[in-house]
Amino acid sequence: MNDILIAYYSMGGNTRRVAEEIRAATGADMEEIREPKPRRGLRGVVGALFDATLRRRPAILAGAHAPADYDLLVIGGPIWASRLAAPVRTFAERNATQAKKVAFFCTEGGKGADVAGRPPRRAASFRCPSQST
Numbered sequence: 001m002n003d004i005l006i007a008y009y010s011m012g013g014n015t016r017r018v019a020e021e022i023r024a025a026t027g028a029d030m031e032e033i034r035e036p037k038p039r040r041g042l043r044g045v046v047g048a049l050f051d052a053t054l055r056r057r058p059a060i061l062a063g064a065h066a067p068a069d070y071d072l073l074v075i076g077g078p079i080w081a082s083r084l085a086a087p088v089r090t091f092a093e094r095n096a097t098q099a100k101k102v103a104f105f106c107t108e109g110g111k112g113a114d115v116a117g118r119p120p121r122r123a124a125s126f127r128c129p130s131q132s133t
């Protein structure tokens with residue numbers, strides 16, 4: 001077992017790509033935060049906007065790794081409506097206090113990374129293949 005666990009949620013693949021880059025650089029264990037019913041299409045996007053705006057904590061599936069076993073838990077997810085993606089909120093509330101140390105990363109279209117009420121410690125820009133401009 002490794003001493004770093006990356007737990008990420010991704011609806012469209014951007015956050016997964018960043019999580020995989022972090023794993024490649026660190027050799028961390030990795031786990032996807034998954035919901036019982038994956039969000040898809042327009043219905044998925046509208047539901048995501050509501051859940052984030054209302055700060056809902058949707059159900060997520062149990063993970064295969066125990067965050068308490070790791071020295072560092074890295075939690076990642078997209079920004080939805082200038083807030084944490086709702087499944088990330090569920091995961092963070094459930095697990096962040098169990099881990100010895102916690103780091104967060106997020107991906108966004110351009111606005112909202114200050115979800116903790118202050119700017120991120122580090123910010124980097126990536127161009128995703130799906131972006132045309």
Ligand SMILES: Cc1cc2nc3c(=O)[nH]c(=O)nc-3n(C[C@H](O)[C@H](O)[C@H](O)COP(=O)(O)O)c2cc1C
Binds near residue numbers: 010016045079108109
């Ligand atoms: C429902 C929804 C709401 C979003 N809200 C924001 C936002 O408020 N600010 C922003 O910069 N990007 C926003 N985005 C863009 C995503 O944060 C961005 O594309 C992210 O990289 C998606 O990650 P994923 O591909 O791992 O799901 C939103 C995307 C979705 C689907």
